[in-house]
Amino acid sequence: MEDYLPNEYDVVVVGTGMTESIVAAAASRIGKKVLHLDSDEYYGGLWATFNFDGLQKWIEDLKVSKTSTKDVSEVDLESEETFLKTSNEYSTVENIEETWYISNDADLPVVSSKDTQTDSTGDGSGSGDEKSDDDKVEKKENVKQWSIDRIRKEYRKFNIDLAPKLLFARGELVELLISSNIARYAEFRAVSRVATFMDGKLTQVPCSRADVFANKTVSVVEKRMLMQLLTSCMEQGADSPEFDGFRDKTFLEYLNTKNLTPIVQHYVVQAIAMATEKTSCRDGVNRTKHFLNSLGRYGNTPFLWPMYGSGELPQCFCRLCAVFGGVYCLKRQLDGVVIHKNKCKAIISGKQKISLEHLVLGQGHLPPEVVTSEGEQRISRGIFITDRSIMQGEKENLTLLYYPPEQPDQEPVTLIELGPSTNACPQGLFMVHMTCKRTTNAKEDLAYVVNKFLKAEPLDPLAIRSSIHSHTQTVSPDKRHIQEGDQDNRGESTEESPKPQVLWSLYLNLPASDIKLNESTPSNLHLCSGPDLELDFDFAVNQAKSIFESMYPDKDFLPRAPDPEEIVLEGEEAPGPKFEGDTEAEEKQDVEKAEKED
Amino acid sequence: MEDYKFLFKVVLVGNAGVGKTCLVRRFTQGLFPPGQGATIGVDFMIKTVEVENEKVKLQIWDTAGQERFRSITQSYYRSAHALILVYDISCQPTFDCLPDWLREIEEYASNKVLRILVGNKIDREDREIPTHVGEDFAQRHGMYFLETSAKEAENVERLFMEIAAELMEQARSKELPRYETNTTSINGKTTSIGDTSNCGCSRLS
Structure with a gap:
């Protein structure tokens, strides 16, 4: 039986991905009546994090088409209204390939x-x-050797990201989490090292000033060189006259004029700017600046990782939306939208016609009629459960590695390795995420990096x-x-x-995030993209901001939510809540009461 | 540093309308009924109590209405030390849903979380679930059990005080769900646990 929902909202949001969830929270926060739906029974859409069991279900469910079978004739339309059926074709996951490299318990010797x-x-x-x-x-x-059965049995101890993303310590999302007070719903772990592949092996990149000076592979002259370069990127930015002659040139061309030694150049290009030969000077400088800006705030590197996975973050925004009155309904299918005079007037979901002022749609819920381009920035992903770190250290590390292409037809790969302390996997295992732009399919695109760092061959004892x-x-x-x-x-x-032995792997291709709508799209229909190729969440945050601005240009975007201590409740006589500090008398009473009851 | 020795996160679940918010408000504010409008914007409530001369700060989280269409975020369950599952003793369907709630709890909450089954609204005269039925259920699933009335303030204080005492006991014997204490909390506060005197949380801003 389908739940009956109230019929009128200011904003209806469909899909619980990152952008959708931020918009939902922002609208609810300023007092708009928000309905937030998702056809799935979990939060996050393509941004979700699953435990092992949940991931298996997700893979199974992909085989089942979820597209609505609703026909226009079944929809009760008024005059001049048109019905556009929505489609999930723009969130199609392709080339799923799951492989076990270990045996079942029964097959173990x-x-x-x-x-x-x-x-x-x-x-x-x-x-x-x-x-x-x-x-x-x-x-x-x-007896406790890792087997398929054991991994399945410990399914709860895995948190597997479809779209793993880091946060720059001074990036858009961290600032937003703090300014909106949503930070209280989440916990983070600092990425403990940025690695790079140099001279045939993995090395840790010196990130902080202290690191740079403690580093033994770099000479004093090189250190000075590096600090000078970083300072000019940091303090002046891409608009500085320093970069005047390089407006149309690449970052590499600029660096080549600085007479850097190969090691210094390597650090700057591959680890700090995470640039390729094609990266423009402007982008390179900006990326370097972004990296440096975020240093020294939390931990050794500029990056944070959300505990329990990236999929927690959309949920934090959903929680805020709900706290401010947003209505949540998962497992609820959007059948289509009702257009009236080039405006979205309502959605059809099940038997209900729900009217709205603004419709915010995740890209998995668009009517094909409004889409002009499916986008090109498609994503190849590889997920690996391994038995050790790619770069063993004294303590557990959370590692980021940017690996540039070896051949012209390859794409740079971002590798994030998570250990048990992030709750990504049980003790004794590691979780490796690889992400790159799709050229063929995930397995082929990532093969050169997989072969470089992992042992992905069957580990059959027999x-x-x-x-x-x-x-x-x-x-x-x-x-x-x-x-x-x-x-x-x-x-x-x-x-x-x-090399780490791969116990299990999953390859998949995610859809493009740069999908475009055509010009005749109703102005109150707002598109939220799926996960993008960038390392962080900035794209989603900025997209959510611009959607919110177009909906409510004069309103604050996610002003700080009050702490519970700050809320004066209705009917309360005391001027403020009395939780903290001066409550001794009150508490003693409580204790006495409790004692009596005991 | 605030003046308390322990900080515990307590979360409430259960069907809509069983009185979760009323229980929280009765305990933290002594109010009943809580008034509809007041719920907006209230995230969790805090009350500091004293157990064996130690200050214990309870952070009590409510569902924000997401239970209405069974859409509670997993992140709600994260880092909870105690979980109160509430049903309405005068409403059979709220009791029948308990196995569904337990499944969700199994999936997302720490398996060491302290679980309490609460039959609320014992002031009502149209009881549908006899006490022993609730008790049996709790026993079968390794939960503590208590019947309460938020309206009459019956057993509400006791519920939370017993939770505080039990969690403190567990904290002292180190049986508390162990959440990572080296995590970074980016608002300069930490929602993670425990004995604040030796908590390794990074307090950054």
Whole structure:
């Protein structure tokens, strides 16, 4: 049975993605009556974060078409009204490919006495403390080796992002969260290192002044060079005369005139500006400035990651919308929109016709009639559960890596590696997210980076076993397997820096975020794009701001919401709430009362 | 630093109209009924109580109406220390929905969260759910159980005081749901937990 909703609103928002949710919160905050719908049973649309089970359901559901079957003839229209059916074709996810690289419990080798023996001989011949420690852990964990069943069983401990995004510490979203007081709904973890691939290996990029000066790979002269360059980007910005001659040139062309050493140039281009050969000087300088601006606010790097995943953030805005009276209804399909004299007059949802002043639509709910271009900025994504970090350190890290293309036909890839402390995965595992612009399909687009940093081959214990005996193709190339007679692939954990083994992977292509509407689109219909290619949420925040401005040009955009302490409630006689500080008498009474009751 | 030793987040769930907001208002303000308009803009309520001579600050979160069409955000459940599941003893459907709520709780709340089942509105004379039925349900699902009346202020104080005492006990024996304490809270305050004397939260602004 369908829930009956009130029939009239100022603003109807369909889709709970980032932009939609910000607009919903902003409208509700200034007292507009808001209805916020989503056809899915979860928040976030393509911005969602799922636990492992939820992700499996999501993949299953993609196979089922959700497009409305409603026919125009079923819609009760008045004269001069037209009905446009909405379509989900602009939020189509393609090329889903899920792969397991590990086995089910049942297929794991039984721990035989021989294996145990092997372990103990390993212990005996252990060359160092580290080794024997490892073995102890292995023994204990033996039964608890990662299997498909175990990952499924621990599904709640995963938070898997469809569109992982970071926040610049002084970016649009952080400022908005603070100024609107929505920050209280979320928690963050600072990205602990920015990595770059240089001279055949991954290194941590020195981000702060202290880092730069502590760095041993850069000489004193280079350090001065770097600081000078960064200062000119930071203090003067792209409009400075310093960059006058480079208006039409690339960032690289500018840097080439600065006689930087290769290392310094590498840091600036690949890690700080995250630029390619094509990046314009202006963009490069602005990106550098953005990076530097955000340094030193929280943690070692300019970036924050939302705890429990990016999908939490749209929900924070939804919560605020609800707190200010917004009505929420998930699992509610939008069938179409009713147009009257080039204005959106109402939506049709189920049996209801709901009237509105403004209609805000996520890109998965557009009538094809208003779309002129599907956009080109399509996204390739890869998600990997791995058994260790791409760059092992003493403590758990949250790593950002920008990897530039190796070949002209490749796209730069952004890699975010999350550990258990972000709640992305259980202890002992890591979650790697890769994102790039789509050229072919996700798997092909990302292959060059996957092969560089991960071991994405099946980890079949039986296969490894047989390969050792036959001395043919060995999945794990280290000789210790044979030397120590260790018939277990886990022996490789003592290797210097083995690539993380992929336990599970998912590839998918997300739709373009730069979809365009045609000029005859009703002016009170507002489009919210899906996730974009940028690292952060700025695009969504800015889009939401401009939508809100076009709806309510004279109103404040998300003014600060009061803290509970600041709200004077109706019927309350005291001038202010009495929660804090001077409440001792009150509390004592409470305690006494409670004691009596006990 | 504010003057309290412990800060706990308590969240309420349950069908619309079972009296969640009334329970919160009765406890924090001593008011009933809370008045409709007042709910707008109120996010959570705070009350500091004293348990065994220690100040305990309770942050009590209400659903903001999102339960009406079963659309509570997952993030609502994050970092909760206690969860109060409320039904109306005079309304069978609100009791029948409890398994649905439990499923949602299982999915999103920490599995160590303290759970309390509350049958509200015992002032009503048209009771549909006998006390022992509620009790049985709570027992089967490892929950504490209490019947209350927000209207008559019956057991409301006790409900929250017992939660405060139990959470403090757990905090002392370190059984509290462990939420990451090194997270960054970007408004200069922290909504994460616990014993503030050794909380590792970054208090940045």
